Amino acid sequence: MPASQQLSRLFGRRRFNIKPGLERITALLERHGHPERSFAAIHVVGTNGKGSTAAFLAAIIEQAGYCTGLFTSPHLVSYTERFRVNGVDCPPEQLEALIPDLLEQAGPDDTFFELTTALACHWFARNKVQLAVLEAGMGGRSDATAAVAGIATIISPIALDHCQWLGNDLQSIAAEKVAIARPGSPVISAVQPPDVQAVIEEYCRTNNNRLLLAGRDFNATSNGADTGLTFTGSSGSLSGLHPSLSGSYQTGNAALALAAAEQLATLGFPISQQAMQAGLATARWPGRLxxxxxxxxxxxxxxxxxxxxxxxxxxxxxxxxxxxxxxxxxxxxxxxxxxxxxxxxxxxxxxxxxxxxxxxxxxxxxxxxxxxxxxxxxxxxxxxxxxxxxxxxxxxxxxxxxxxxxxxxxxxxxxxxxxxxxxxxxxx
Missing domain, CATH: 3.90.190.20 (Mur ligase, C-terminal domain)
Incomplete structure (x- = not known):
């Protein structure tokens, strides 16, 4: 079957729309032999800045020498953009070769995003990825990416969006987002509105998660265009940082990625300051400024x-x-x-x-x-x-x-x- 028809079969699953819940994706991953268990994952949830933060962190991890996966959505031009290994999009012909087996194993009601998430796990396992950065589709505990156990969770700024699925107030949305974090794992959060921060703090207290808050436990400040950013975190300060992505708001996204990189060192994945500098400078995330x-x-x-x-x-x-x-x-x-x-x-x-x-x-x-x-x-x-x-x-x-x-x-x-x-x- 021609490649375009394979993608059409997969895209046809959009008719199932969005169906929160992990039953279908968990069963699909099990039928594929649990490829998600072959790598460690970092979840990125929130409303704005998820993709930029994920791109920064993936570039840092790659610069540290680990085989790195990055799963994001939606794509801009090509579906293959969603699956990157060491900064390279999945080759179209190789992705196409995986789709028939994926669809044969799929349940009748499996959604497009669930199948896409399973495809990412399969591709990362095949490429022997060590660390994968997974951007949630829109939610948290009910998002398909939640079927992959994470060793850490990043929460970008939370605002009102996708209210028909996540809730009509910030507290409900925050509760859904933070609940993707596995009990006992570190949670790294951006500056949030007080009512959102209260929800995150309560979840972390209840589930024994170490919470690191921007502005309290870590911070990044701009020293001007010539001298770049200075980041201060749990392992000290790092100056002369020059993020590749434009916009003053990227300072906060860079800080989240750097704070997460520091936590990876406590989880068995040490990352040098040189890797942090190089990762920020080389990250790419098209379509944002x-x-x-x-x-x-x-x-x-x-x-x-x-x-x-x-x-x-x-x-x-x-x-x-x-x-x-x-x-x-x-x-x-x-x-x-x-x-x-x-x-x-x-x-x-x-x-x-x-x-x-x-x-x-x-x-x-x-x-x-x-x-x-x-x-x-x-x-x-x-x-x-x-x-x-x-x-x-x-x-x-x-x-x-x-x-x-x-x-x-x-x-x-x-x-x-x-x-x-x-x-x-x-x-x-």
Missing amino acids: ERLRLADGSELLLDGAHNPAGAQALAAALQELGKRRIILLLGMMEDKDLQGVLQPLLQRVQQVITVSPAQERALPATELAARCRTAGTPATAADSVAAGLEAARAAAGPGDLIVAAGSLFLVGELKALLAGVPCEAVRG
Whole structure:
């Protein structure tokens, strides 16, 4: 069967949507001989910054000399991006070869993300991965990645998102996220709202987890662009750190990864300061404040901001750029907090061009443009992502910046368009 048909069979499992619970994924891993038991895993949960933090930590572990796996979602352009070993995406032909056996072993109701998680475990086991960094899909205790026992858990900043599955308040969401942590294992948390921190602290007390809190047990501070960051943690201070990822908010994500690296030393995986420095400097995580120079000379900034916290971080990054005219190419999904995303972003932009990414749940571009105009910002709708990019380029003058945001699906579609390759867009 051609490769594209194999992927189509797997992507067809999206019809089962999201089904919290570990019964199906646990049974699937058991039928595959428990590949997840062949490596040690670090879980990364939270709302914003999960992917960047996971990318930083995986790069640090790799620089320390361990065979390193990284599992993330969603992908931007190619499904193979979700599975990295030592920084290299899984080769498409090898991934395709694994899918038939995976589907033969699958239960009738196994979801797309469950099968994808099992595929990651199988690929990591085959490549003799020693340490794997696993980004949760959206939750915690009920996320498919929770079927893999973790030796440590990182919690990035928690905010309201995926409320229909995780709960309508921060405490409920925090309780779901932190519960992925295995009792007795270390938990490394970003600065959280007081009610979220209280939930995390209570879980850790009850389950004998050592809790390390940003701002209390570790911290990273910026010394300016030339001198980089200084990190202070349980094993002392480390200066001259230069994260490869842009944005002042990456300071907090880098600190989480460094604090987790320190904990790995207590768990039998020592990591040198040189590996920490090199890992931060070499980490890659496309589509988050990613700057591109287009063929006509215009500048494009890609960012997957799709919830209020992400939009606020993007708005802060745009403010740091100084007074530039900004054209926003905006595409969003209909289940997102539209007002919460628009409010911070529209304060920083002068013109909006709206698009509908090629997704079933994409918000119509015309409706999105109308909402922007109601908020007082000039906006026009484009017929497609390609047409929207052309309109933005036509509107951009010398020194102007085009910013594409609102959905990782938009970012992925744009990256594929610019590269001239198909976009394997899929949620989950």
